[in-house]
Amino acid sequence: MTRLYAAMLRLDDRACVVVGGGRVAVRKVCGLLEAGATVRVIAPDIAPTLVELIEAGRVTWVRRKYRRGDLSGATLVIAATDDREVNAAVAREGSLEKIPTSVVDDPAASTLHVPAVLERDRLLLAISTGGRSPAYARRLREQLELFLSPERLALFTIYADLRA
Secondary structure: OOOOOOOOOOOOOOHHHHOOOHOOOOOOOOHHHHHHEEEEEOOOOOHHHHHHHHHHOOOEEEEEOOOOOOOOOOOOOEOOOOHHHHHHHHHHHHHHHOOOEEOOOOHOOOOOOOOEEEEOOEEEEEOOOOOOOOHHHHHHHHHHHHOOOOHHHHOOOOHHHHHH
């Protein structure tokens, strides 16, 4: 695999699709909502947290299994089912449609890798292992959380003010 190109995406009001309704899908949906995305979940069954988001009008739910064409109009796609064949089909469609796609259980099939993220006071740090070890990325993020004391964050604010 070639080297990844790091970028931050502005997803305000952009259509994003999450295929799957379990624990991992919940995490991905929540992250997309925090980024301002409009989220559509495609899954026959969903976790209680997703039910709450749907009832609150924050997420749209297509209550069935994924079908070819479900990614139409999406800016970004996440395949988060526990079925490798479904995830592979989502990856194929994403590739054909040129939609950045993250397949949670198959980094090689992904054209998008979602990093471990730490955000404090508008400082956003992203850590990626290119899918090789998400657990290591999470551990490193946890260590950075400890490192970013209030004093260090105050220094960030000082530098930001000086730049302005």
